[in-house]
Amino acid sequence: MTRTQALDAFKADLAGIRFHDDANYLSARSKDYFWYSPILNDLLQDKLGELVVVPQSVEEVTAVAALIARYKLPLTLRGGGTGNYGQCVPLEGGVIMDLTRLDKVREIREGYVRVEAGARISRLDEAARETGQELLMYPSTRQMATIGGFIAGGSGGIGSLRHGMLRDPGNVSYIKVITVEENPQVIELRDDAIQKVQHAYGTNGIVVEVGLALTPATDWIHTAALFDGYDHALRFATSAQEGGMDCYLLTAVERRFAPYYTKFGDYFPADRDAIFAMVAPSELARFTAEAEARGGRVSFAMTKDEIRAAGLQPAYECGWNHTTLQALKADKGWTYLQVAYPRPFDPDLVMAQMARYGEELYWHHEMARMDGEIQIFALPLVRYRGKDETYRLIAELESLDGCTIFDPHVVTIEDGGMKQIDDSQIAFKKQADPYGLMNPGKTRGWSADMARKDETQGEVV
Structure with missing residues (x-):
């Protein structure tokens, strides 16, 4: 045939x-x-x-x-x-x-939601908030992304500062899979067994339902603190994280990004480096005081409704890969990398990288947790000079700086983030x-x- x-x-x-x-x-x-x-x-x-x-x-x-x-x-x-x-x-x-038509929320109870895989993450989070709860994490593309796509293709995002990565225990606890055979079977995976299909790119079973942990909802304050020096911004963010400040997002963005953040104007001027954050209301005074103690100042602090009313982007659209998107809208000459820094994180390494690469790389950094420990990532803009130069840069960042690069220029699971074949997924x-x-x-x-x-x-x- x-x-x-x-x-x-x-x-x-x-x-x-x-x-x-x-x-x-x-x-x-x-x-x-x-x-x-x-x-x-x-x-x-x-x-x-x-x-x-x-x-x-x-x-x-x-x-x-x-x-x-x-x-x-x-x-x-x-x-x-x-x-x-x-x-x-x-x-x-x-x-x-x-x-995307499989979008029904099947069950919400305290600390848990079970939902069909095609539900958009923004709508799922809204449903959770109606019960006084919220999702542990989501991608910056939450308006369009589905929860099944995030589970199958993602690893973490906004909220990973507070709750770790998707693969961390307890974050995803249930996945229902339909097999592809003449008489399809239903397979239910629970707890650690969900790793068989999490981040498998949809290569090994049709995910139709997922079960996720929820946490009590917080009316996060979307805010930015400005600093005269990217090292000051990084040290503030790492200190806030080490000090246990209750934040859903801490993103350091250097000043050269300011022209791409067109809606923010004086909230993010071209002569200051920024920390965009989602801060618990009870922590805003501490956030402000610690920023000022390091020579910074808070340029705005608003609820999500106030952010929308002001015509600004929410803080979760100011970091992770939304930063790449904003730059590409203005200049198609950029691409990007995904960088994991060695632990413990050293801001001096970043400053050395900025000096080394100059106008070839623009930097922003994400505060997160992995396996219960602080893990700093970067998704720098990279001036594209061809494939060979891209891989020379990757090799240099890994060999000189001890960074791990999750290659965003390949289509296979193993050559991107996984780094090796997952025998359990196969x-x-x-x-x-x-x-x-x-x-x-x-x-x-x-x-x-x-x-x-x-x-x-x-x-x-």
């Missing part, structure tokens, strides 16, 4: 399940934010799916999974499409499954995606000879 014949048969068997094969729709649903990387843009810009299917329920997801297995079609999952590494780009065409893929149909090309741990042999159904060509 040819690919065209298989797709025609697949469509005929969908029996009322919504699908699209319009060229413009396919183009839009075959992309994410991979264009942050010129290297990925060259690799992925022409990759397209051949059909988008939009299930409205878990039952429809199960029916699609069975048909995918019957006709041996490549399957790529997507949510809001806000990832940066081509996680939802179909490298081998085939079917894209848009899961073992689970053999169970949940036995034909190797899910998001092909995104994990080096899978090879074609691992696929289940089906004597009654030949391969699609």
Whole structure:
């Protein structure tokens, strides 16, 4: 059976399940934010799916999974499409499954929410807040990102200062997976077993529900403190974190970013370095006093409603990869890296890096926790000088400075953040995606000879 014949048969068997094969729709649903990387843009810009299917329920997801297995079609999952590494780009065409209609909150109780994977994170957080609770963390793209996409492709973000990374124990405690085979199975993973699919890029099972921890809600104060010197800003942020100041976000952004933060004006002038933060109301006086003690000043402090009314961006859109997005809107010559600093963090290392690279790199740093310990990350803007120069820079940051680079210019799990093949994820893929149909090309741990042999159904060509 040819690919065209298989797709025609697949469509005929969908029996009322919504699908699209319009060229413009396919183009839009075959992309994410991979264009942050010129290297990925060259690799992925022409990759397209051949059909988008939009299930409205878990039952429809199960029916699609069975048909995918019957006709041996490549399957790529997507949510809001806000990832940066081509996680939802179909490298081998085939079917894209848009899961954004699976958006129901199934259960909220004290300290816990169970929700369908296609729910947008902003709406999920709003639902939690109606019960006096909030999410532990979310990406800066929370307005569009889905919770399933965050679990499958993310590692942390806003809130990781307070609650650690997604993989840290207790943050995600339940995942329901539909297998891709002729008679799909339901697999429920709990506690540490969820690592089999967390950050697996949707390569090993269709995630349809997740269970997450909640924490009591706080009406965070969105604020910025300004300093004359990036080292002063960094020392203030690290001191606040070490001192246990109750913050949901602490982001250090050097002054050269100010022209890209066009809405802030004098709140972030070009002659000062900034700390953008989300601070508990009870800590605002302490935040202000400690900033002033280090020669800084608070330029604004507002609730989220006040921020919106003032026409400003919330603090969570002033850090992490939203910083890259704001710069790229003005200057397409930038790309970025993801840097983890050695522990304990030394601000003098950052100042040496700033002196070494000058106008080639602009710096901002994120305060976070990993495995219960303070971990500082950076997502610097990098003036793109070609692939060879990018990898020379990566090697230099790792060898000279002892940093770890999570490469944002590759499509495979192992070459980006994981750094090695996760044998447990590959073992689970053999169970949940036995034909190797899910998001092909995104994990080096899978090879074609691992696929289940089906004597009654030949391969699609």
